[in-house]
Each structure stands twice: as structure tokens, then as C-alpha cells.
Amino acid sequence: MANLDKESAVSVNLTNPEEGKWGMVIDRDLCTGCQACVAACAMENNLAFVGEELSGNGRSMHWIRIERFWEGEYPEVKATPFEPTMCQQCGYAPCEPVCPAYATVHSQDQQLNLQVYNRCVGTRYCGNNCPYQVRSFNWFDYERPEPLNNQFNPDVTVRRRGVMEKCTFCIQRIKRAEDTARAEGREVADGEFAPACAQACPANAIVFGRVDKPETVVSQLAKQARGVKRLEELGTFPHVTYLKAG
Amino acid sequence: MIKKLLSWLASPLGKIGLLILSLIVISGAVWGIGQTQTVPEQPIDFPHSLHVGLGVQCLYCHPGSLKGPVSGLPTQTKCWGCHQQIAKTKTSALLAPLVQAVENNQPIQWVPVAMVPDFVRYNHRPHIAAGLNCEDCHGDVSKMTVYENPQVLNMGWCLNCHVEQAGEDEEKLIRLTDCGTCHY
Amino acid sequence: MSKQISRRDFLKLAGLGAATTAVLTGCGPASRVVVREQYIRMPEYTFNGQSTYFATTCRECPAGCGLVVRTYQGRAIKTEGNPLNPVNLGKTCARGQATLQGLYNPDRVTDPLNQGRGGALSANKVTWEEATGVVADALNGGGAAFLMGMAPDHLYDLAADLGLETIRYSALGAFEARATLTQAAETMLGQKGMPFFDMGNADFVLSFGANFLETWVSPVAYTRGYAGLRKGDRGRRGLFAQVEPRLSQTAAKADEWLPARPGTEGLVALAIGRIAAEARGLAVPPAFAGVDVAAAAAEADVPLEALERVASYFAAADRPLAIPGGAALAHSNGAQNAEAIFALNALVGNFGRPGGVFISPLAPGVDEYHRPANMQEMADFVARMNSGAIKTLFIHGVNPVFELPKALGFAEALVKVPQVISFATFPDETALMADYIFPDHHGLESWGYQRIVTGATRSALGGAQPVVVPFYNTMSTVDLLLAASQSSFADEVAFIQSKVEPLVADKNANFNAAEINAFFAYFQQFGGWWSNAEGLAAPSGGAKAVAVEAAEFEGEGEFYLLPYMSPVLGEAGANKPWLQEVPDPMTTVMWNSWVEINPDTAHELGLENDDVVRVVSEFGAVEAPVYRYPAIRPDTLALAFGQGHTAYGRYAAGRGVNPADVLGLSYNEAGDLAFAATRVRIEKTGEKRVLSRLESKLGVYGEGLGEEH
Structure with a gap:
């Protein structure tokens, strides 16, 4: 039996945390703030809706939100470019080391931050430590009255009270694409699939793909001079690149 | 208060109480484990042994396993395809639920037995593609009537096999033991 | 142990034992005993554990975007855009995504009902045979009229074939001032039809109130155009300026925002035209010559430099494009505003050139574009209802009691119609006032087709097919009408086939088929039919x-009222819980209505966020909490349209307010409602109602948001 604890397991053939495997490029110049990604994410990932009171208390379960801020005062006022914000799938994620239950762990295989629901005991340390504030906690079991439950995506766990959740980069789609590709004896092609947000985006502002392969669209876009990573100075190595206007 | 309790626990009566309490917990746990491993009652005591013995392939009734996550239960029209030609179908008490279901156009309510624990995303296809046979996990079904798991389907059992499969291939080991392989 | 034991009961039963078991066996199977039902008969195209995808057409708005719906074991799981459909090319908006929450909405009308005009949804079920009899009697009795929405088109065609008096209304159309747009286009372009603005090939877009990134005309298609403008397919990032009194979600993407006084948009266009003509060295056309730029800037209450800057962009651009839309046209002078804006396009020779203005290709089956009824036509219709000329009113796909301005008196007129038959899928305000509700299938359970009005550059017909078996005891309205009229068509599909059959002969299309059955199979597979020929017409004007x-x-109030279509909810999204929880793009408010007010004005009036105010016009009043909106004119209040239902299911009813309750009834020259021409005043109520806002979740990171954060 091989040794599971072996540190050398991160072999040369695998992607490294800094570079990552899957990544996203979000063009702030193109994002129109239309919320199609927000709705698409909710539909794909069995997100619960929590109602007016709880959402007002900041307990809504958005895995992706669109940030906009105001600059200046009337009439010289401007809204900052819309920024779709979801889990940045950091290479060195601040959420990971603080989990006492090893529920939020780093996937060496996919270079994603995983949330293992059955390990989560609900300390919410990860949510507190996330500089991007992208984690949502299930404060209650949220009701989805019959027959709304017919819409559940069978590929995604329906979370219950007391666990933390967050964007997974639609790992179920990654898995499906990889499985299909493996069944057909080939690699996953660039652009073969996309997470729900990128697939819906009417402006094509969200592009998804392999960031460790230089020829993919997402790698080409991320290399542009107008690419920035958010809170990069924290050393988190986020795998989402934002493109500035211009 | 706590000191009092501790000193009481140290007394002979306390020790007996502790023993009784732990016995209750353990027997509860044993009963619970027993429950999870007991074969649930099925609407039809389906004799797998007979069907496999007649040479019916697993994939004839459970073709989904070849293509994707779920092997699937056969539709009752599939059952009926053979059974309507078998005279005994109409008379056998064992088969009455099938006849009833077909006549009333009602689905049969099966209780799945080979289930992985909650929060696991299991996919049959890669397992079969990796060269596993049905009996490697499901046991010798030709010797069972109502299906029964040959072992506990838990994470330790999955991981043991995954680690064996990976062998010395470290990349494969990472892929097969990554949390995200099964949990998302 | 019972076979039907639920997970919760099992846990209770097993108690400590099972909990300990779970720990001992390593996350053991707590939900051990569940029941699984197999298919009795496996439907065609279905495979255990595999998803099946069906192409259809979205019915959340009349734009006709193509959808591909993922279904799994007979349930619809997810909607995606149809990549082949020329309108949306695989993309969707938030409402298209949430359409499943309509299909599986817990508050659908489940059976045909004898509603009897009760206030609540009746429990008085009838059979479909009885329903067919009622409809047949109504059709034979004479005096029947059909009020319907803009989708689906095959129902409209059937109603026309049956010789019914038909009128179509769309709240979206009203908020776009669609009649004004098409009338001005006809006047200025010299050709009938729906104008198409080739934004993707322009390098400067000047929009006057057209909220094309939200709900305007065909938002997914125009968002694609916007992306083309910004990506600068011609080598340069295109610029964009928006003229409107409130910074809308669309204007938030603009490089320049000119907060012109409501109603002065046309004047601003003329001033820009004059500056641009002079800068370009063109002879200043008489249309622009009479405008004093400084006076226009003063009248519009915008800084002269800002106006000149926008005009200089327009003058300097290779392919500038001016777009009239929305509130700019919803004034007493709206038609003139639209013409002035089109005149800007005329100035730079934009008609029929790339990056300019075209006429959208006509969809198959019509010889001219049929716009929705304007408000004046609706007023005439209400007068006919009042006069007793209409004996039976059929209503489908539209909710006029909620959508029309209360001042129009539709609800009062509806009471005077002897018989009202609603085909509503949801128990909306209008359906509850009907004598009967004969519920149609949800759009995803329906056959049909939808003519693509604009957004595609080719003639296109979106096809719809059921992606799941109807969930309730509903019946296709087309089938019901066919049965009631004893039509020769066997069913809805036969009727649709008869309508699309002429297309079989057109071989230059997305597919070819020798005869109708093969054609119809492809029609379903592709999710519609579209020509390969580029169909944009270059206007001659x-x-x-x-x-x-x-x-x-x-009215006399001190504020202009700007009602606008909620970008997320649209006119009929309020009953979908996830759309309620999708934050408004600009205010991030969820689940409610709010009044937008400039922070300085609010300060003067002593109003804080969440203070409930009463917005009063001569026609009515609504109460909603204040949202101090930094980018709105100090003399303007804005209210989003979409909330304020009194019925329409548990997620919509009793939530927020409806700006249609305060709107006046003046029209512009094209007969559209001048919905931006109502003046209002506000009264404090002393109450406070805290709005649910996503932005407060940003906590310490939201320092730049406003004073109270």
C-alpha cells in the first residue's frame, strides 16, 4: 500500500498551487451587471433562497455576487465597473488552514478549494478568514416547497443546516467533462464546457478554462496587461483574473 | 458540582452506572450498525441467483453502469418482456406484485441496497472502464436471492481499493485520493 | 420496519444508535432506507442516469431566445441558451435561467376552475369537457375578444384564424414605448418595421434612455452588441454615453452619463447634432440649426462642457450610433424626441451601413411587423369593455389588472364584461377576476413558435416543444380552442405544422427537409428555423x-417620477423566489420595492435610507422605503416596476409597490403612454422598513458605499 502521507506526492506532472489548473478571466469592461450568472449559479448548484428577512441579515446563499461601488457625487458620480465575485479558488487559500475539521481542503488534483460538506461542523472560521467574503453559511434548513424540489440538480449535494458552502467552479461539470473525455480517450478540449455563470453570461465577460496551459483562451486573456488579481498582495494566488477597462 | 459528580462516578454505584450507560450506548450503536447492514425488505423477493443462473447478464437489466453514474433499475416492461411468456408468472405468489404492478400501471417500489453513504458522488463508468467487474464490489450475485452487500460500502473500503489501484503511480494516487474525486 | 420511512423518521427511531453508527462506520449511511421507483416504461431518448436535452424557446419575454433544457428522469433541471439560435447564441438572461421556478412553482393553477370572480383562487374544479363547452359557447355566442401577450405567436395566429377580435399587450413594450420607436423609425427611415441598431460594429454609442442591457427589446442580443462595441472588433474600444435622468444599469456601463431633465432628450439630441455637424464640417441641417446649444444645456440642466464633450465624441467617431428608447420617448413630446435622435443618425449617414441603423428582418409568416398595442389602443379597448360591446373576454399571457396604469380603469371595466375566461398558468390578479380559469401549460410544457422580431440578423422563427410532461391537469390553450371550434386540425402540433409548412420549400436555412414530418423533427431539434440569408434591410430614408x-x-408635485422596468424581475418574474433573491443590479435590494431619491434631496427632506415615504400623484399613491441613490437627478424619483402584486403566488403577493398605481394617462403622438410625464410629491410616514440589501453583506469592505455604511 502506497504511503498517503508522502509529501513528494505533488509530482512534476501535476499542476502547482501558484499556477493552478482551472481558472477564470472576468472582463470588467464587458460585465453589464445583468445578474444572469447569479441566477444561473443558483439554478445549477441547488442554492437555497432564504427570503427577505434572512437575506437582509446577510444570510443569503449567493455563491456569486456582482459588486458595484459608487465614486464621486452627483452629477460627477460613477458606478465602478461591475465585478462578479465568487470564490477565487486561491492557490494558498486563507480559508484552508483555519478549518479544524479539514472540511475545506485544497484539491491537489484540481487545484480548487474544496468544501467537503460531510466533514463541515460549522465553525465558520473559513468564512471569517476569507478576504473575498464569498462563503455562505446554512444557518437553517431552507424550505423549498413542493414541487420546487423537482428542479434539484442530481449532480450537486443539497446542503443542510450547519454547513458552509461556496462556489466550486461547478466541479460537477469539471468531473463530467473529464469523465466524458476519459471515456473517449482524449483530453478535455478548451471551451468544451463552462461553469453555469460563464455559460450564461450574455456579454461573454466570464471565460473559463485551464490556466496551466498557455494556449487556452483563458490563459491568453489572463496574460494581458490589463489583468489584475484581487488582493494579490495577501499571497493568496487567486485563480480568477479581472480585466480592467481600456 | 462537577467534583461531586466525579466522586460519585468513582464510587462503586457510579462505576456500575457508568458501565450500564456505556452498555446502552454500545448496544444502541450495535443495533444501529445492524440496522444499516440488514437487508431491507423488498416488494418482491427478487431471486438474483435464478436470473444470473439462467445466464442473464448484469448489464442487461442494469445498463446504466456502462455509461454513467447510475446503473438503474429495469423498467417493469423489461421484466414483463420475458415474464409474460412464462406461464408461472400468473400463478406464482412471489410474482403477484409484478403482475399487479403491470396490470395497474404502477411502479414497483424497490429499496436500493447497494448505496454509497451520503455526500458521495459515485460514478459506475470509470470503475468499469478501469477493468473492474460487477462482482468485485457487489459480490457473487449468482448465489444471492435478494441482493445483499458483500461488505460495508464505506470510505475506508473505497480508499483501500483506490490506493491499491494507484500503486506506485503518484499522479494517479493524488487523483484517486483527492477529496474532490468523490465529495462535492 | 416500514418501507416508506423517511430520513427524518429513521433518524428519530434509530436515535443514539444510528448517530454512533455514523461515527463508527465513518460517515455511514444515515439515509439507509429509501424507496426508488423505476420507470414503468422508459421514455424514448431516456437512459438511466443520463440527461436528455431539449431545444425550445424561452417565454419569459417575447424576445424569443432559444433554450436548451437539461432534463433528467423526466424532470427539467436546468435551462441553458441554445448556441444555434441567432438571437441569443447560447446565452440567457437571469429570467431565462429562472424559468424553471415558474414550471415548478408551488402556486400554479393546477386544474380548470370555475373561478366565479372570487377574490381568492377558487376550489371549484370543472372538467376539461365542461371547459371546452364553455369556450365553444363563448366562440359561438359572438362578441368574443382575445386579449393576449406577445408570446406565443402560434396562439395569436390561431385566434386570428378563428376570426376573433385580438389585441396584444406587453408591459415591456409599454416601457420601451415600442409604438413610438416604430413610428419614428418609419417616419425617419422611410420604411416600416422594427429598427435594428448595429451596436457591435459602431465605435460610439449615444443612447437616450434605451436600457438595452436590461430589458429593452432584446437584451441578450444587444448585450452581445455592447460586448462587440467594447471589444473593439475594429481595433479600438468603442465608447458609450447615456442620456437619462437616472443612472440605470445600462448607464452604469457608459463612459459619460448626461442626467438631462426628463423630457429634454430630444433637445439634447438636437444640440449634439448641431455641435457634431459643425465639428464635422457638414452643412448644419435645418433640424439642428435652430438650436442654441447653451440654452439647450441650460434647459436640460446639464453642464455645457459635458454636453460638448459627448457631442465631440459623436463628431469624432467613425461610426457613431444614436439610440432612442425607453423613458426618453415616454413624454408628451416623445415622438419628436425619437425623431430628433434618429436625425442624429441621419446626420452621419447611418441608415443601412455597418454600425448604423437597419430594419430588422421579418420573421416568417407575416408581411409586416405587428407591434403590441399602445396605451391609447388599450384605452379604446377598455372603453369597448365598458360599453358592453365585448360579451366574452379571453385573456392569455398577460396580466392587465397589474400591468396597466390603475388610472386606465381596466379592473373596473373587467367587471362589466359579462364573461371573462382566463388561460393563466399562475393565479395572477387578472385571473382571479375571471369567471373561469382554464390554465394553459407552462411554456416549457408547450408546443409553439415565436417570431423573432429583432436581435437576429436573419429571418427566424423560434420553435417550442414540451421538455417535460405537463405537471398538472392543464391543457394547451391552442388545443382547447381547436376542440371548442371543432377545427379540422387534430391537435396543436397539426396546427403548428400547417403554419410552418411553407418553410419546407426554403432550402437556404439552418436545415433542409424534403417534407413536413422530417422538417418538424429538425424544427424541434434545432429549436426553430432560421434563414441563412442575411436579412437586415437598409432603409431608404x-x-x-x-x-x-x-x-x-x-400634476403639480415637485418631483418628476421615473418608473422603470425592473431589470431582474421584468413584468412577470416576481413569483419566482430566486429572482426575488437576485439583487437589483444597482441598489442590490432583494424581495421588495424602494423609492430612489438623490442623497442631497433626501438630506434636505430629512430622509434616511429605509424611511417609508408616500409617493403621491394626482392619480394615486404608493408607500415604499427610501433608497438614497447617488446617481439620480435631485428633482427626480424613480420606482421599479415588477413588484406590488396583490396575488400571483406566495412569493409575489403583498410585496412591494406597483408604480402603475400612480401613473397618469397622457399619451405621446404615437399613442404610447407618457409614463415619465407624471409629477409627484412625497410625504413622510414616520415609519421605517429596512430593505434587504446584498451590499450590506460586504461589511467593512463597503466603505465607499455611502454615509451610513
Whole structure:
């Protein structure tokens, strides 16, 4: 039996945390703030809706939100470019080391931050430590009255009270694409699939793909001079690149 | 208060109480484990042994396993395809639920037995593609009537096999033991 | 142990034992005993554990975007855009995504009902045979009229074939001032039809109130155009300026925002035209010559430099494009505003050139574009209802009691119609006032087709097919009408096939088939039919004389009221819980209505966020909490349209307010409602109601948001 604890397991053939495997490029110049990604994410990932009171208390379960801020005062006022914000799938994620239950762990295989629901005991340390504030906690079991439950995506766990959740980069789609590709004896092609947000985006502002392969669209876009990573100075190595206007 | 309790626990009566309490917990746990491993009652005591013995392939009734996550239960029209030609179908008490279901156009309510624990995303296809046979996990079904798991389907059992499969291939080991392989 | 034991009961039963078991066996199977039902008969195209995808057409708005719906074991799981459909090319908006929450909404009308005009949804079920009899009697009795929405088109065609008096209304159309847009286009372009603005090939877009990134005309298609503008397919990032009194979600993407006084949009267009003509060294057309730029800037209450800057962009661009839309046209002078804006396009020779203005290709089956009824036509219709000329009113796909301005008196007129039959899928305000509700299938359970009005550059017909078996005891309205009229068509599909059959002969299309059955199979597979031929028509018109009068307003209040279509909810999204929880793009408010007010004005009035105010016009009043909106004119209040239902299911009813309750009834020259021409005042109520806002979740990171954060 091989040794599971072996540190050398991160072999040369695998992607490294800094570079990552899957990544996203979000063009702030193109994002129109239309919320199609927000709705698409909710539909794909069995997100619960929590109602007016709880959402007002900041307990809504958005895995992706669109940030906009105001600059200046009337009439010289401007809204900052819309920024779709979801889990940045950091290479060195601040959420990971603080989990006492090893529920939020780093996937060496996919270079994603995983949330293992059955390990989560609900300390919410990860949510507190996330500089991007992208984690949502299930404060209650949220009701989805019959027959709304017919819409559940069978590929995604329906979370219950007391666990933390967050964007997974639609790992179920990654898995499906990889499985299909493996069944057909080939690699996953660039652009073969996309997470729900990128697939819906009417402006094509969200592009998804392999960031460790230089020829993919997402790698080409991320290399542009107008690419920035958010809170990069924290050393988190986020795998989402934002493109500035211009 | 706590000191009092501790000193009481140290007394002979306390020790007996502790023993009784732990016995209750353990027997509860044993009963619970027993429950999870007991074969649930099925609407039809389906004799797998007979069907496999007649040479019916697993994939004839459970073709989904070849293509994707779920092997699937056969539709009752599939059952009926053979059974309507078998005279005994109409008379056998064992088969009455099938006849009833077909006549009333009602689905049969099966209780799945080979289930992985909650929060696991299991996919049959890669397992079969990796060269596993049905009996490697499901046991010798030709010797069972109502299906029964040959072992506990838990994470330790999955991981043991995954680690064996990976062998010395470290990349494969990472892929097969990554949390995200099964949990998302 | 019972076979039907639920997970919760099992846990209770097993108690400590099972919990300990779970720990001992390593996350053991707590939900051990569940029941699984197999298919009795496996449907065609279905495979255990595999998803099946069906192409259909979205019915959340009339734009006709193509959908591909993922279904799994007979349930619809997810909607995606159809990549082949020329309108949306695989993309969707938030409402398209949430359409499943309509399909599986817990508050659908489940059976045909004898509603009896009760206030609540009746429990008085009837059979479909009885329903067919009722409809047949109504059809034979004479005096029947059909009020319907803009989708689906095959139902409209059937109603027309049956010789029914038909009128179509769309709240979206009203908020776009669709009649004004098409009338001005016809005047200025010299050709009938729906104008198409080739934004993707322009390098400067100047939009006057057209909220094309939200709900305007075909938002997914125009968002694609916007992306083309910004990506600068011609080598340069295109610029964009928006003229409107409130910074909308669309204007938030603009490089320049000119907060012109409501009703002065046409004047601003003329001023820009004059500066641009002079800068370009063109002879200043008479339309622009009479405008004093400084006076226009003062009248519009925008800084002269800002106006000149926008004009200089327009003058300097290779392919500038001016777009009239929305509130800019919803004034007493709206038609003139639209013409003035089209005159800008005429100035730079935009008609029929790339990056300019075209006429959208006509969809198959019609010889001209049929716009929705304007408000004046609706007013005439209400007068006919009042006069007793209409004996039976059929209503489908539209909710006029909620959508029309209360001042129009539709609800009062509806009471006077002897018989009202609603085909509503949801128990909306209008359906509850009907004698009967004969519920149609949800759009995803329906056959049909939808003519693509604009957004595609080719003639296109979106096809719809059921992606799941109807969930309730509903019946296709087309089938019901066919049965009631004893039509020769066997069913809805036969009727649709008869309508699309002429297309079999057109071989230059997305697919070819020898005969109708093969054609129809492809029609379902592709999710519609579209021509391969580019269909944008270059209009022939040129410059025309334009004059813009001052706008007139109704009422005496100190504020202009700007109602706008909620970008997320649209006119009928309020019953979908996830759309309620999708934050408004600009305010991030969820689940409610709010009044947008400039922070300085609010300060003067002593109003804080969440203070409930009463917005009062001559026609009515609504109460909603204040949202101090930094980017709105100090003399303007804005209210989003979409909330304020009194019925329409548990997620919509009793939530927020409806700006249609305070709107006046003045029209512009094209007969559209001048919905931006109502003046209002506000009264404090002393109450406070805290709005649910996503932005407060940003906590310490939201320092730049406003004072109270």
C-alpha cells in the first residue's frame, strides 16, 4: 500500500498551487451587471433562497455576487465597473488552514478549494478568514416547497443546516467533462464546457478554462496587461483574473 | 458540582452506572450498525441467483453502469418482456406484485441496497472502464436471492481499493485520493 | 420496519444508535432506507442516469431566445441558451435561467376552475369537457375578444384564424414605448418595421434612455452588441454615453452619463447634432440649426462642457450610433424626441451601413411587423369593455389588472364584461377576476413558435416543444380552442405544422427537409428555423425636418417620477423566489420595492435610507422605503416596476409597490403612454422598513458605499 502521507506526492506532472489548473478571466469592461450568472449559479448548484428577512441579515446563499461601488457625487458620480465575485479558488487559500475539521481542503488534483460538506461542523472560521467574503453559511434548513424540489440538480449535494458552502467552479461539470473525455480517450478540449455563470453570461465577460496551459483562451486573456488579481498582495494566488477597462 | 459528580462516578454505584450507560450506548450503536447492514425488505423477493443462473447478464437489466453514474433499475416492461411468456408468472405468489404492478400501471417500489453513504458522488463508468467487474464490489450475485452487500460500502473500503489501484503511480494516487474525486 | 420511512423518521427511531453508527462506520449511511421507483416504461431518448436535452424557446419575454433544457428522469433541471439560435447564441438572461421556478412553482393553477370572480383562487374544479363547452359557447355566442401577450405567436395566429377580435399587450413594450420607436423609425427611415441598431460594429454609442442591457427589446442580443462595441472588433474600444435622468444599469456601463431633465432628450439630441455637424464640417441641417446649444444645456440642466464633450465624441467617431428608447420617448413630446435622435443618425449617414441603423428582418409568416398595442389602443379597448360591446373576454399571457396604469380603469371595466375566461398558468390578479380559469401549460410544457422580431440578423422563427410532461391537469390553450371550434386540425402540433409548412420549400436555412414530418423533427431539434440569408434591410430614408416641443407634465408635485422596468424581475418574474433573491443590479435590494431619491434631496427632506415615504400623484399613491441613490437627478424619483402584486403566488403577493398605481394617462403622438410625464410629491410616514440589501453583506469592505455604511 502506497504511503498517503508522502509529501513528494505533488509530482512534476501535476499542476502547482501558484499556477493552478482551472481558472477564470472576468472582463470588467464587458460585465453589464445583468445578474444572469447569479441566477444561473443558483439554478445549477441547488442554492437555497432564504427570503427577505434572512437575506437582509446577510444570510443569503449567493455563491456569486456582482459588486458595484459608487465614486464621486452627483452629477460627477460613477458606478465602478461591475465585478462578479465568487470564490477565487486561491492557490494558498486563507480559508484552508483555519478549518479544524479539514472540511475545506485544497484539491491537489484540481487545484480548487474544496468544501467537503460531510466533514463541515460549522465553525465558520473559513468564512471569517476569507478576504473575498464569498462563503455562505446554512444557518437553517431552507424550505423549498413542493414541487420546487423537482428542479434539484442530481449532480450537486443539497446542503443542510450547519454547513458552509461556496462556489466550486461547478466541479460537477469539471468531473463530467473529464469523465466524458476519459471515456473517449482524449483530453478535455478548451471551451468544451463552462461553469453555469460563464455559460450564461450574455456579454461573454466570464471565460473559463485551464490556466496551466498557455494556449487556452483563458490563459491568453489572463496574460494581458490589463489583468489584475484581487488582493494579490495577501499571497493568496487567486485563480480568477479581472480585466480592467481600456 | 462537577467534583461531586466525579466522586460519585468513582464510587462503586457510579462505576456500575457508568458501565450500564456505556452498555446502552454500545448496544444502541450495535443495533444501529445492524440496522444499516440488514437487508431491507423488498416488494418482491427478487431471486438474483435464478436470473444470473439462467445466464442473464448484469448489464442487461442494469445498463446504466456502462455509461454513467447510475446503473438503474429495469423498467417493469423489461421484466414483463420475458415474464409474460412464462406461464408461472400468473400463478406464482412471489410474482403477484409484478403482475399487479403491470396490470395497474404502477411502479414497483424497490429499496436500493447497494448505496454509497451520503455526500458521495459515485460514478459506475470509470470503475468499469478501469477493468473492474460487477462482482468485485457487489459480490457473487449468482448465489444471492435478494441482493445483499458483500461488505460495508464505506470510505475506508473505497480508499483501500483506490490506493491499491494507484500503486506506485503518484499522479494517479493524488487523483484517486483527492477529496474532490468523490465529495462535492 | 416500514418501507416508506423517511430520513427524518429513521433518524428519530434509530436515535443514539444510528448517530454512533455514523461515527463508527465513518460517515455511514444515515439515509439507509429509501424507496426508488423505476420507470414503468422508459421514455424514448431516456437512459438511466443520463440527461436528455431539449431545444425550445424561452417565454419569459417575447424576445424569443432559444433554450436548451437539461432534463433528467423526466424532470427539467436546468435551462441553458441554445448556441444555434441567432438571437441569443447560447446565452440567457437571469429570467431565462429562472424559468424553471415558474414550471415548478408551488402556486400554479393546477386544474380548470370555475373561478366565479372570487377574490381568492377558487376550489371549484370543472372538467376539461365542461371547459371546452364553455369556450365553444363563448366562440359561438359572438362578441368574443382575445386579449393576449406577445408570446406565443402560434396562439395569436390561431385566434386570428378563428376570426376573433385580438389585441396584444406587453408591459415591456409599454416601457420601451415600442409604438413610438416604430413610428419614428418609419417616419425617419422611410420604411416600416422594427429598427435594428448595429451596436457591435459602431465605435460610439449615444443612447437616450434605451436600457438595452436590461430589458429593452432584446437584451441578450444587444448585450452581445455592447460586448462587440467594447471589444473593439475594429481595433479600438468603442465608447458609450447615456442620456437619462437616472443612472440605470445600462448607464452604469457608459463612459459619460448626461442626467438631462426628463423630457429634454430630444433637445439634447438636437444640440449634439448641431455641435457634431459643425465639428464635422457638414452643412448644419435645418433640424439642428435652430438650436442654441447653451440654452439647450441650460434647459436640460446639464453642464455645457459635458454636453460638448459627448457631442465631440459623436463628431469624432467613425461610426457613431444614436439610440432612442425607453423613458426618453415616454413624454408628451416623445415622438419628436425619437425623431430628433434618429436625425442624429441621419446626420452621419447611418441608415443601412455597418454600425448604423437597419430594419430588422421579418420573421416568417407575416408581411409586416405587428407591434403590441399602445396605451391609447388599450384605452379604446377598455372603453369597448365598458360599453358592453365585448360579451366574452379571453385573456392569455398577460396580466392587465397589474400591468396597466390603475388610472386606465381596466379592473373596473373587467367587471362589466359579462364573461371573462382566463388561460393563466399562475393565479395572477387578472385571473382571479375571471369567471373561469382554464390554465394553459407552462411554456416549457408547450408546443409553439415565436417570431423573432429583432436581435437576429436573419429571418427566424423560434420553435417550442414540451421538455417535460405537463405537471398538472392543464391543457394547451391552442388545443382547447381547436376542440371548442371543432377545427379540422387534430391537435396543436397539426396546427403548428400547417403554419410552418411553407418553410419546407426554403432550402437556404439552418436545415433542409424534403417534407413536413422530417422538417418538424429538425424544427424541434434545432429549436426553430432560421434563414441563412442575411436579412437586415437598409432603409431608404434621409434627413427630415424635426422640431421638438417642450414636454408637458401631469400634476403639480415637485418631483418628476421615473418608473422603470425592473431589470431582474421584468413584468412577470416576481413569483419566482430566486429572482426575488437576485439583487437589483444597482441598489442590490432583494424581495421588495424602494423609492430612489438623490442623497442631497433626501438630506434636505430629512430622509434616511429605509424611511417609508408616500409617493403621491394626482392619480394615486404608493408607500415604499427610501433608497438614497447617488446617481439620480435631485428633482427626480424613480420606482421599479415588477413588484406590488396583490396575488400571483406566495412569493409575489403583498410585496412591494406597483408604480402603475400612480401613473397618469397622457399619451405621446404615437399613442404610447407618457409614463415619465407624471409629477409627484412625497410625504413622510414616520415609519421605517429596512430593505434587504446584498451590499450590506460586504461589511467593512463597503466603505465607499455611502454615509451610513
